[in-house]
Amino acid sequence: MDFTLSDTARMMCDTVTRFVDQELIPLEAVIIRREAERGLEDTPLIPPELEAGLSRKAREIGLWGIDLPEEFGGHDLGMLAKCLIFERLRHSIVPFVPQPDGANFRMLQDLCRDRQVDRYLLPYARGEKSCCLALSEPGAGSDAAAIKTHAERRNGKWVLNGTKLWISNARRADFTFVMALTDPLADKRNAYTIFLVDRGTSGLSVPTSFPMIGEYHPYEVVLADVELDDDQVLGDVGRGFVPMSRRLGLRRLEMAAGCLGLATRCLEMMIEQARIRHTFGAPLAERQAIQWWIADSYQEIEMLRLSVYRMAWKMDQGDQDVRLDGSLVKVQGTELIARVVDRAIQLFGAMGLSKELPLEYISRMCRVMRIVEGPSEVHRWLIARDLLRHGLPEPHCTAS
Template sequence: GAQPNVARAFCAGISFRQPEEHSMVKDLAVRFVDDFLMPLEPAVLEREAKGELLRLTAEEQSTLKEKCRELGLWGLDLPEEFGGVDLPNTALVMLDEELGRTITPFTFPPDSPNLHMMMAACNEEQKERYMMPYSRGETVSAIGISEPGAGADPRRMQCKAVKTGDYWVLNGTKIWITRGDVMHHVILMAQADAGDGGPGGITAFFVDADTPGLTVSREIRMLGGQVTYEIVLEDCKIPAANQLGEIGKGFAPMQTRLTRRRLEMAAWSIGMGRAAPGGGPGGG
């Protein structure tokens, strides 16, 4: 006889029903997209048609963020101990899918991938200095991983961090930096050499945007009116206290960050498909 469908039998024992509170948050996200993001689409498209960036104005951003605070759509995956809602990824992707239905560029604040990396690697001082202000929406955080010769394989990165006394000196170039023009700091990945004969390796560092030696060197236009930036570090000197996590162990917290972004992008894509003509429920 036919072999039983193992996958079907396995899935039959799994409930894909979301807890009621998660469904309630999703309904809130649906209304937020319909009532506050979609009405901004004409203005956003008009700016793009003029050759401007596909961006919200500072006033629009501020209004939307304030509305998120009012509705409880702030810090959705931030632990409760830090004032968040602590939703799991299974709930978050439902909200991300709804955001994908609109071309208005907005994510529920704070944009969480960097937040996940900070939660995984920050010490107590760094939580107070970097993570908590970011979680409250007081700062903008960027990430510096890719380089002109190291994109898909970050292990080939050439950016160097050399320890000199109580400081690290950074040299190198990073590209595809989102929000590089407005960031307060960048979490930068570099090949570290502590000068102690240790193994070194890829390490994460907080680099404040106003640090001497850090330059936003050029704007890189992308498809759809998006833009990223290139940053150059020339003898950029940062305190040893800005080292994020252990020397040579930057990959693990970085993967925590990348996993969250990849889930977001997959869910956004499903939302885009739904919004397309004939794209399914809610499609145009």
């Protein structure tokens, strides 16, 4: 495996590091206060005027379309560079993500046809439209095969009925990817279809939001006799399962890269505090317990980093079957950050529990990560099932 970056990718990583230090970290106190004060409301954590300014600055410095092809205005830097950039962005708790979202764009790029290109793909690539994904349901979270939202043909239209739950950005998105059952008798690879549903479509409503721990605030999405034309079917009828699975795998890689950034931030804070904080006449750095916390955190971060980079490298080589890798990095990343931030809070003591530092915010935010995009238990089951069916995969090595 070769993790060498191009000169352009290295320059972009350096640019992102400066952007985080100069633009994001100074906003952390604002994010902590807004998250504490919003209570049960769905107030965005980044004030809209500040987010617009961040987006403008990000675009000016080239932090736009990181992995989009050049013909769509992107840099086409590849997944390894994108992981490094996401890792650096998540060095801060400010939930700013450069647009357009690569996971959603790739699904649009692969599946959009005819009028969909001008209606959805190109506006999304230019940042003129936003979207969200409506997949989970009251009885279908990790078990996507339990989806009950269904679509049937009536008078030349597709008619959708069902309820989606825990949908991020549902009230602000210009359009929604909706996964619906179109053939209840088929196997899962041929039973589900992805639909593109515009905001304001008759029968589409977002009646409820759910205040949650950390930065998440998802919604309920209800579809009541939503009528759609054939040109709002994304891809082939009944063939939505595979592209959706690929999209979820990419999101898990991005989440793991973000966990690397957060864990590295926590470790840096631990090291600095251990050097300057004295107890009983000696610095914390001389305490064996503290040394082990730091040593264990560093080792775990480096092992995760190799797994994340390996998955990204495989995708850059054109490997489409990275389901096993996606489950691995998702479990390891989300559980790693939980351990590291817990050690950091323990090291800082009462200050670690306060809102003067980002640690207590990170500890609550990262707890959500072990559930969203598939809980750890499901991913462990998926890994074990794959290994029991197919045996151990071959090591990925390049010839000398």
